[in-house]
Amino acid sequence: MSEAHLKPEKDYSKDADKIIPEAQELAKTNVQAAIDKLAVLEKQARQASDLATTSRVLVTIVTICKEAGDWSLLNDQVQVLSKKHAQLKQATTKMVQTVMGFLDETPNLETKLSVIDTLRTVTEGKIFVEVERARVTRILSDIKKSQGDLNAAADILCELQVETFGSMTRREKTDFILEQVGLCLERGDYTQAAILSRKINKRYFARKPKKTPEQLEKERKELEEREKTRAADEPPPEKDEDVTDLKLRYYYQQIQLANHDHNYLEVCKHYRDVLDTESIEQDPEKLRAVLARIVYYVVLAPYDNEQHDLLHRIQQDKRLSLVPVEARLLKLFTVHELMRWHEIVENFGPQLCSTDIFDAELDPANPDAFQRWQDLRKRVIEHNVRVVAKYYTRIEFGRLTQLLDLDEDETERYVSDLVTSKTIYAKIDRPARIVNFSKPRDADDVLNEWSSNMRSLLNLLERIDHLITKEEMMARIMPKKGKA
Template sequence: MASFRILRSGDSGNLEASIDRLLNEEKQMRLAENVAGTRKAATEILQLCFEAKDWKLLNEQILNLSKKRGQLKQAVQSMVQQAMQYIDQTPDIETRIELIKTLNNVSAGKIYVEIERARLTRKLAKIKEDQGQIAEAADLMQEVAVETFGAMAKTEKIAFILEQVRLCLDRQDYVRAQILSRKINPRVFDADTKKDKKKPKEGENIVEEAPADIPTLLELKRIYYELMIRYYSHNNEYLEICRSYKSIYDIPSVKETPEQWIPILRKICWFLVLAPHDPMQSSLLNATLEDKNLTEIPDFKMLLKQVVTMEVIQWTALWNKYKGEFENEKSMVGGSLGDKAGEDLKLRIIEHNILVVSKYYSRITLKRLAELLCLSIEEAEKYLSEMVVSKALIAKIDRPSGIVCFQIAKDSNEILNSWAVNLEKLLDLVEKSCHQIHKETMVHKAVLRS
């Protein structure tokens, strides 16, 4: 093996002869099952081709060496790893793609180079994306299931899956994006990275270190929730968007910088107001009001207090006050609040006002309800009916007389207790009736005897 350096330096004019000698050396080492020798001979051949800038010959030698009978796994792994270093030094895109495809063919179906194959696929997908072929790039990435790779670093796995999700969102494949996003458990971002890594026990997979270009776990957390915001924005799921922004807001690096957390806290406030009223929304609303940072943006604190307070909100006055802030969101982090956000904001204020009215009135005329809501009678009836259908409140409308009757929602225990009380009253009435009948019968019999 000492002759390799001499061949590379002194016989550069005769590349084929040098490669033939190295192939003979490689064969001898391979048949002797000499791992170090086979690996060295194979990598020397690739280095010769690279230095000669003969990319076609390089691809041929990679395929040739990988198909040798009884080729050692370590030799194939070393060849793939070394050839990957040449990818960024290729003269043009066509040569780069050809080299990546060659390495993909060699690593296909080989578990000992599965990580290298995943990295190659990602490089190829990036090239396709740069060429504008987003659908092809997404299809390429979906072929690789990195969640099954035991030796791949956790951060690299997450980064790969997030890339899959991003490409699906770019091609507007929202169903597949949701399926892929579920492969990541959000709790993984809360893991303590400062803990000492345990040494693998005998028989366990040795986890490789993630490449230098892979983001940290907290950076990946932000990327994950930004992608989830894009997904939820498609269906205007305001509460889920709000929860995603809340998770970004809780990242330590974000909370330390007012320039970062103020725009995010504004978004949280807006989406809390836009979200339909339910227990989760109410809980988040109260938790956000207790946040001390909210004092930095007093207008938004006032907005949340208005929504929490059980008082009728005048839509015109509210819109005139916050219209400017609403429009300013387009130039801030995350962009605009959505195409339907303005309409939905008005709808939430109407729903809030109907809930307020239902707290103070048990019966009210439709005309008076419409006056309180600043709507026509037809619109008031429409919004009230929608809330009843969605089970946001319980109400009945007497249309001939134009009266709305509100009822307090009862839980199952209260309903069962009322039934029990009614049954008890019924049994008491039956018992009294039987006693009276028996009494009248006895009196009637006494009269007949006399």
């Protein structure tokens, strides 16, 4: 049974109504005497398990210290009161929450840090104040970050395992983890950032269907009923709240992580998740920017079955009409036709290089943009090699280099890379200067193909026979012309 439901052995509320005002008046002249007077009442209420009175006394003591401006005494009292034998947990929680409210009123940073240190000390290892400890730790982390000590800020915040906190709301947990990931990204610790981001379940950000007024009213009544029966130490019931801000923070962090590893396909998927957000869909400028990036990154992704499927699904999105230049670029990668790199540069270069995604010239401040420009050229060449492999079984090496607009070394390298990745089959006969794209087949393959072709032919013949028989039967049952 929680402390809130324990019946006190004796009710000291009337004593508190009398002693607390007297102590507050005495504190104007003698703070220590006022605290001593309240300490007697605190002991009596604590031993009688009178939670309400104990909480009032603890809050009054720390408030008297704060109003007197004696922050050192406040720190001492917080530690002493929290260590009292059989101290009531909820009373301690109330005291810690009250002192947290004093942080903005501290006279200087040094005093504020001392109070934070005290709060972190008295809350360490105590589950019933884990949320308060997390919030104080975040304040300390923000202070360290503002002072420029990014490593200390990240270390302080990342020591918290907030995903295990049962009394913290899901939204606050997610916000904490996103803050941890953000600090790791700022200091360049991408490995730790990736580990921390896996603690967030993406289903939390799933777009929920809009509810009818009747459903909303029903949920409101259910929440009210649950609130009435909820114990004082239980977290409030979760509500269906808007998490768009958390969703966008999460996916933009994931985009940053994927970009660091040059995992363009994952970046494209994350932008598609960003696109599936109401605030993005309703803002034409943001919608166009996200659509353009989806096209850029799916084109940059290395070819495989997943990329090929995603490429065609993106092309079917009618909203691509908002970004006509990117739509034309995407279409070039979906048809089996050769692309000329110089034409790509001429037709799409100005538009692509006007974004922060591409840069045709090496910029020391943004080397990744230049790398993506080089990767785009690589994807164009790989596309051309696949097109050639589709239409040719054998081709002279000189003719292949002419079709690809490359020299012989580059041509051999790109063909070899695609063969290694098993995207195409090819063999290069250097003495004869011939590239063979036809895959040799053994007797089993030939026989299987012949058997499949014969089965298809017989199925067609059977279908034709059935249709002829059907027509003959229909002709017999139809009345002849000229007969009644």
